[in-house]
Amino acid sequence: MVPSIKNEIFPIVARGVEDTARKNGFTVILCNTDDDMEIEKDYINKLRTRWVDGFIVCSMLPNSDHIRQLQEDGFSVVLAERYYDDSIGAVVIDNYRAAYDAVCCLIKTG
16 A cells, blocks of 8 residues: 555555565555545555455554554554554665765765
8 A cells, every 4th residue: 555656666665565475475456545544544444354464554644543453453564664663564764874875875986
């Protein structure tokens, strides 16, 4: 579930998720929420009843109760490019470190 497929990072994340899921026998359902919390909640409610194994979510807002409720209801939940706290697993990129490394590389190569 992504907030906007137009954001340049989320198609890359979605592709990585799909490639890894397929190699492990899973199918990915991509949901684009258009940065709308109500659409996000609607997708979650629909998917809860459709035999999904878990959710990989790039939620719009931190500490979203509906995301925590998924985990409390026994669904596997991983946040991608979002971090709430240690109670929900997350995969994030350290953008500051990546930018620092890129600048250092540019300085070294002139």
